[in-house]
Amino acid sequence: MEGGAPRAELILRAPDFIRERAKDMRRVMTPSEKTLWFLLRRKELGLYFRRQHPIGPYILDFYCAAAKLCVEVDGPMHQERTERDQRRTAWLAKEGIRVIRFTVDEIGARPAVVLATIARGAPPSTA
Numbered sequence: 001m002e003g004g005a006p007r008a009e010l011i012l013r014a015p016d017f018i019r020e021r022a023k024d025m026r027r028v029m030t031p032s033e034k035t036l037w038f039l040l041r042r043k044e045l046g047l048y049f050r051r052q053h054p055i056g057p058y059i060l061d062f063y064c065a066a067a068k069l070c071v072e073v074d075g076p077m078h079q080e081r082t083e084r085d086q087r088r089t090a091w092l093a094k095e096g097i098r099v100i101r102f103t104v105d106e107i108g109a110r111p112a113v114v115l116a117t118i119a120r121g122a123p124p125s126t127a
Contacts, residue, residue: 013056040071040118047069048066058088067098067122070099071101074103074104
């Protein structure tokens with residue numbers, strides 16, 4: 001422990017510059033992120049999500065701490081980021097965080113299916 005914080009908390013705490021970037025990203029969400037945020041804020045799933053949440057070296061689109069669940073929105077340029085996303089997903093999995101991804105098309109065309117998938121991805125004790 002360093003300064004009284006458990007090691008796990010120190011690993012998950014994002015550096016200041018990442019936290020500042022996350023704050024900026026909350027102000028300029030994409031249309032798909034806005035749509036998903038509107039749906040998640042209604043709390044139909046019984047889960048509390050944070051948007052553009054910094055964890056370690058990453059900023060998660062949406063994160064539910066109680067369920068240790070990350071929801072990511074993949075835009076049209078996403079194919080170019082596959083390798084980076086695999087490293088990120090592996091790092092998050094090592095920390096016990098599950099990642100669910102949706103394309104902008106899925107969010108726009110089938111929001112009810114997206115919410116149902118998120119509900120299934122959360123552990124039973126949190127959903």
